[in-house]
Amino acid sequence: MNAIIEAKNLSKHYGSFKAVDDVSFSIGLGRIVGLIGSNGAGKTTLLNAILGLTRYKGGLSVLGQDPSQDRAKLMEKVCFISDVATLPRWMKVSQTIDFVEGVHPAFSREKALDYISRTQIPLNKKIKGLSKGMVTQLHLALVMSIDAQLLVLDEPTLGLDIIFRKRFYENLLEDYFDHERTILVTTHQVEEIENILTDVMFIRDGKIVLNSSVDDLTTRFHQITVEDDAVEAAEALNPIWQKSAMGMNNFVFDSVPQEKLAEIGSPKQVGLADLFVAKMSNGKISKAKISKDSTGANS
């Protein structure tokens, strides 16, 4: 009902390369969705389709609109930061504020100036005179001052130091997010956004391989660590991923009851980063054995 983004059999091919391959999903109002995938997995292509920056095949509806039709109209309700430091380098900070105010009906100058006043960003300097961190802060300040329904962030903090990155997401949560807004974010630093997400989508080779709320993840995925003698018992429960090192064997399970796992080891929740690695390992069991008795027989 409240779907902000609705994709049905969405595809985007570049020649024979399937950047996005027959993908269907739906993102509801008030969610913070992490789109997670490795380089070249199709994240940016998918986001570009959602933002009306590229054409696509299949069905896609963003806020009830076909994004490939009228990007300008869509951008009155959707905001995005693609990549770090995309603000025009020749512009002065004050001019960026004037500009957004002039073209965006939902922009609040007061808000923007308030956000900027909490930083060290000088208003009369050109963008090229600012540090990368400041440019990102400014961009976030501009975007947060726009009363949009959907905010899309594509690697917005890449290459910034950890203090900036932490503050970026803190600001986003404290000053911007409410349950009338929806945020879609991609990043390599999975750990940093793990606790702000309500949903995660894993994308690999243009396909969505996992689409789940974070709450469901915690009940669905578990990991156990066992010694060598329990390996067979663990393997019998069909782990989706395993890793053996120094005599300790780590298994990740999907939808295996916790009681069953408890018979072998002590089941723990799987961190998003670990889960990502597990799901990205080509769907098959990865036996990355670096154990002491490694024979090199496994691949």
Place this chain on the structure above:
Amino acid sequence: MNDKITNEISMMNSRKFNLTNYGKFPTLMVREFYEHKTAFLTVPLVIAGLFLLFAIGGLVTGQGEVMSVNGSHMTAAELLSMHANDTDIETVQRALSAAMMGVGGSVIFVLPFVILFPLLNSLYEERIERSYLFWKSMPVSDLQEVLSKLIFIVFAGPMILFAIASLLSFAIMLVLTPFMWANDLPLISVMWTQTPFITGWIGAAATYLVWALWALPIFGWILLASAYAPKAPLMFVVVPPIVVMLIEKMFLGTEWFDQAFVSRIGEKFGNTMASVLDMDKFQRGGVNFNVPSVGDAGQVLFASMADPSFWVGTAVAAAFVMGAVYMRRYKI
């Protein structure tokens, strides 16, 4: 909290002009002005300033050149005394007008450069520095973006240069006045009443606009190259027409492409320029100089509108601009 920034913020809150009152397109034009301030304001102002400085220097030392006409240089004294005994007021007026246009011409001289390079970079640089991602996050269509660049760089921005040229003419007259008075030259009132230092430049601006309409296919082509070029946009402007001309010449032995497009457009706006400025008839002695006027420019415009090749050119220009819009929209 940093006091300096707080002050700045309060200044920003009471902003001098409110762009939101003007709508999107004027905001885009203001943005273009900010981006090209150096080309369209600083450079011509510096040239005008230098010219004025040299003129003052020349007057003070008594040997500087105020202007050069057809290659022969004249000092202010020579120029003014040349017509000092003329009773024919029209001759004097024309001489003054010609001098004035020559003076301001030093500013207009840079016009081709301040148009070419901003236009060439307009859709290229935003891709290179990736700021198109910011522009595209705003509720502004690609058509509006491309048109704002074309309209500012080709039509609105050059008007600033004509205004500066007019200002320079005025400043030169201001500087000449005490000099003429001190040297007992009797033409002060004639100079101030007969030199069309405002209307002449408005006429020149109007002439330029008509000329620019004829040149629109070239400007459109440059925009398209700017939107397309993966690197070195100037190469993408120059090379394709040359290649087409060469291939045609080699394989067909004809010069249809050259005659139909390249030379034709050049000739057309050359003629337009010449017919309004009447440069051919401009001579040092029997000065016969038509000050450009809005009326003449209007006549040329009307004549152009009856000329099918004008409309063919406009259609070609529109196709190029739409191509640039298409490129900006989908080629990212």
